[in-house]
Structure formats: structure tokens, C-alpha cells
Amino acid sequence: xxxxxxxxxxxxxxxxxxxxxxxxxxxxxxxxxxxxxxxxxxxxxxxxxxxxxxxxxxxxxxxxxxxxxxxxxxxxxxxxxxxxxxxxxxxxxxxxxxxxxxxxxxxxxxxxxxxxxxxxxxxxxxxxxxxxxxxxxxxxxxxxxxxxxxxxxxxxxxxxxxxxxxxxxxxxxxxxxxxxxxxxxxxxxxxxxxxxxxxxxxxxxxxxxxxxxxxxxxxxxxxxxxxxxxxxxxxxxxxxxxxxxxxxxxxxxxxxxxxxxxxxxxxxxxxxxxxxxxxxxxxxxxxxxxxxxxxxxxxxxxxxxxxxxxxxxxxxxxxxxxxxxx
Ligand code: AMP
Ligand code: TRP
Numbered sequence: 001x002x003x004x005x006x007x008x009x010x011x012x013x014x015x016x017x018x019x020x021x022x023x024x025x026x027x028x029x030x031x032x033x034x035x036x037x038x039x040x041x042x043x044x045x046x047x048x049x050x051x052x053x054x055x056x057x058x059x060x061x062x063x064x065x066x067x068x069x070x071x072x073x074x075x076x077x078x079x080x081x082x083x084x085x086x087x088x089x090x091x092x093x094x095x096x097x098x099x100x101x102x103x104x105x106x107x108x109x110x111x112x113x114x115x116x117x118x119x120x121x122x123x124x125x126x127x128x129x130x131x132x133x134x135x136x137x138x139x140x141x142x143x144x145x146x147x148x149x150x151x152x153x154x155x156x157x158x159x160x161x162x163x164x165x166x167x168x169x170x171x172x173x174x175x176x177x178x179x180x181x182x183x184x185x186x187x188x189x190x191x192x193x194x195x196x197x198x199x200x201x202x203x204x205x206x207x208x209x210x211x212x213x214x215x216x217x218x219x220x221x222x223x224x225x226x227x228x229x230x231x232x233x234x235x236x237x238x239x240x241x242x243x244x245x246x247x248x249x250x251x252x253x254x255x256x257x258x259x260x261x262x263x264x265x266x267x268x269x270x271x272x273x274x275x276x277x278x279x280x281x282x283x284x285x286x287x288x289x290x291x292x293x294x295x296x297x298x299x300x301x302x303x304x305x306x307x308x309x310x311x312x313x314x315x316x317x318x319x320x321x322x323x324x325x326x
Pocket of ligand 1: 010011012020021022023024025026145146147148149150183184185186187193194195
């Protein structure tokens with residue numbers, strides 16, 4: 001039997017995940033966990049570029065682990081770990097740094113945005129894509145499921161693999177990005193990309209009240225219930241695409257076009273359907289939280305597996321580069 005291809009992805013522990021993270025990336029981790037040999041990690045070293053508070057980072061990291069388990073990642077199928085348990089990625093990132101030019105990294109979106117917003121980015125933010133390349137390449141990854149905003153980073157990982165292979169010989173696989181078109185960019189309550197930094201999110205494990213408040217705040221135009229509406233231009237309908245299924249969805253589209261529904265009712269239907277998706281996951285998360293220590297064991301054992309694989313790869317890399325004399 002041919003061995004399974006390798007899938008790897010990660011989420012930064014920078015606060016509560018939202019439904020954009022879920023549909024854009026995390027749901028794929030769950031759906032693909034049997035088809036691939038999967039490595040899913042918590043990018044705590046990347047989070048250090050913005051979170052510089054011990055308690056906050058610790059809490060967020062344990063939080064992402066609970067999130068992963070609550071959405072249905074099974075540690076029997078998936079190696080779940082935290083990035084900092086694989087220090088070899090930082091070592092590999094350094095080697096990649098020395099093959100990467102400054103002008104090349106200056107073209108990366110996250111860095112360009114920071115400059116455009118007149119922020120003074122730290123070196124960690126500048127080097128973010130190279131650490132990410134190391135995460136991906138060190139595990140011989142074939143596919144990386146992410147949202148649209150991470151596409152460029154996976155391309156940088158491919159470029160970096162090629163640069164290394166050209167300089168030192170075939171060593172790294174070129175990874176492919178895996179992006180689902182329909183959910184590449186999940187919109188937030190204001191129609192822009194859902195993002196913590198825009199304050200337009202629906203948290204993935206939201207309480208009923210939070211769901212109601214977020215949906216009621218969705219920005220719409222001022223069309224009356226009996227006016228025909230273009231569903232493709234409505235922020236409420238954009239979220240129905242994720243949460244409302246089958247005949248109910250088809251009926252909704254017809255009612256929009258025929259001018260037979262107002263935004264208030266559309267929002268009420270959306271609230272009902274979001275609750276249907278979120279409630280069981282939220283309850284699972286609460287149950288897991290009861291025994292956080294046992295859950296943390298998952299990270300320890302995943303860390304060991306990921307680290308051992310990475311160390312094997314690094315042995316090869318050190319030899320090729322000329323760092324291993326004995
Ligand atoms: P982050 O929280 O930045 O670590 O993002 C985790 C994952 O969620 C990444 O794969 C992102 O591409 C994805 N993601 C974040 N926001 C969205 C969004 N609004 N729509 C789709 N995917 C998203
Ligand atoms: N940069 C990713 C994000 O913000 C997180 C991440 C770090 C990642 N390293 C990765 C994702 C490697 C996929 C593969 O979402």
C-alpha cells in the first residue's frame with residue numbers, strides 16, 4: 001500500500017478562534033485527518049511576534065489545544081504539538097535566513113501591511129514567513145490547508161525549498177497549498193475579511209448571547225422586507241452560505257430574490273443555524289476543559305513525535321550544509 005501523503009498546518013495562539021479560522025482552515029484539518037498523515041500544531045513561536053505576556057501565551061496555547069480537540073481532531077490520527085517543542089524549526093529557519101535576501105522578504109504581504117500602516121515591525125514579523133517555511137519543510141509536508149491570507153507564505157516555503165535544493169542538493173519536498181474556494185476568505189459582520197483585528201468576528205465557541213449579538217450587528221443595506229434583494233450582495237446571506245444547508249438555503253435564496261424576506265428574519269434564521277453548529281462543539285470544549293491536564297498530555301506526546309522526525313531531517317541538513325564534523 002502506498003503510504004499516505006503528509007499534511008501539516010498550524011494556528012497561532014493569539015486569542016479566541018473565529019468561524020473564519022474554522023471554515024477557512026480548521027475544519028479541513030478534521031475532514032482530512034484520515035486521508036493524510038497529519039501534523040497539526042500550535043504556532044506559539046509565531047505568536048511571540050505579537051503576544052509578549054507569559055500568562056496570555058500559556059492560556060492561549062492550551063486554548064488552541066482544546067479548540068483542536070473540540071472540533072474533532074483525534075490524537076490517534078493526528079500528531080498534535082506545539083511549535084516550540086520542535087526547536088529544530090528555529091535552527092532550520094536560521095539556515096534558510098542565510099539563503100534569503102532582504103528585498104525578497106520585503107515583498108511579503110504581512111510586512112508590507114505593517115509598513116503601510118506605519119508600524120515599526122519587529123524582526124520576528126519580518127522573518128515570519130521563513131519560520132513558517134521551516135515548520136512546513138522540516139516535516140516533508142506535501143499539502144498545507146490554510147485560508148487565502150496564508151497562500152503567499154506557502155509560496156515562500158516552496159521558493160525556499162528550491163533555493164536550498166539548488167544550493168545543497170535535493171533535500172526538501174515542494175509543498176502544495178490547499179485552499180477551498182468557497183471559504184478562502186470568510187467575511188465578518190461588516191463584510192470585510194473576518195479578522196480579530198477588525199473586531200468583526202463570530203467566535204467559534206461563542207455563547208448564545210454572543211452569537212445573537214454578532215449576527216444582529218451584521219451590516220445590511222436599508223431595503224424593506226418586500227423589496228427584491230441580491231443575495232450575493234448581502235453580508236447576512238454570505239454567512240448563510242456557511243451555516244444554512246439544503247432546501248432551507250435554496251428557499252432563502254428564492255425569498256431574497258422575490259422580496260419575501262426582511263433582514264431581521266434572515267438574521268433570526270442565521271442565529272438558529274449558527275447555534276446548531278456551534279453548541280455541540282462548545283459543549284465538547286467545556287467537557288475537555290474539566291480535565292485540562294489530561295488534554296495537555298496530548299501535546300507532550302505529539303511534541304516528541306514531531307521533534308524526533310525534525311531531528312532526523314536536521315541531521316541530514318547539518319551534514320549537507322557543513323555543520324556536522326563528527
Ligand atoms: P491565524 O489565526 O492567523 O493563525 O489563522 C488560522 C487559519 O485561519 C489560517 O489558515 C488562516 O488563513 C485562516 N483564516 C483566518 N481568517 C480567515 C478568514 N476570514 N477566512 C478564511 N480563513 C481565514
Ligand atoms: N501563519 C499561520 C497563520 O497565521 C500559522 C502558521 C505558522 C502555519 N506556521 C505554519 C500554517 C505552517 C501552516 C503551516 O495562520
